[in-house]
Amino acid sequence: MVVIIKILIGFITLEHLYILWMEMFAWTTRGPKVFKSFPKDLFIPTKSLAANQGLYNGSLSAGLIWTFFIKDLIWQKNVSLFFLGCIAIAGTYGALTADKKIFFIQALPAIITLFLISIL
Numbered sequence: 765m766v767v768i769i770k771i772l773i774g775f776i777t778l779e780h781l782y783i784l785w786m787e788m789f790a791w792t793t794r795g796p797k798v799f800k801s802f803p804k805d806l807f808i809p810t811k812s813l814a815a816n817q818g819l820y821n822g823s824l825s826a827g828l829i830w831t832f833f834i835k836d837l838i839w840q841k842n843v844s845l846f847f848l849g850c851i852a853i854a855g856t857y858g859a860l861t862a863d864k865k866i867f868f869i870q871a872l873p874a875i876i877t878l879f880l881i882s883i884l
Contacts, residue, residue, distance in 0.1 A: 765880060765884055766884070768880065769844075769877060769880050769881055769884065770832070772873060772876065772877040772880070773828050773831060773832075773844065773848075773877060775873065776828060776848070776851065776873050776874060776877065777825050777828040777829055779869070779870070779873070780821045780822070780824050780825040780828070780851070780870075781821075781822070781825045783818060783821040784818045784819070784821045784822040784825060785818070786798060786818070787814040787815060787817050787818030787821065788814070788815045788818035788819065788822075789818075791807060791810070791811050791814040791815065791818075792807045792808055792811060795807050795814065799863075801863065820854075824847055824850060824851055824854075827843065827846070827847035827850075828844070828847050828848075830843060831843050831844045831847070841881060841884075844877075844881055845878060845881060845882075848874045848877050848878045848881070849874075849878065851870060851871070851874040852871050852874040852875050852878060853871075854870065854871075855867055855869070855870030855871025855872070855874060856871045858870065858871075859871060
């Protein structure tokens, strides 16, 4: 179970690092391919807003990366729960306000991982 949890945390970390990259460095090139329902003429004017969002995703990734280096298992669990909880909330909010698929891409993996950590 511990290995599965670490794999899921690794996957979620990589996913949020990808989001960081796309929103901070490829918003006007990759962004239109990912966010097809967003008007193309708004990518350039929203570049700094997207970069700010990317920075937040990077912070979430950094928190999850940190969990791999925490030796105390209780502290590791609590830090994991915090950052996964933040991702679950952000993904749920994004699904309610922007696009429903955000729930399945971001929130659901975090919720599943939260559940597995909770029953461990």
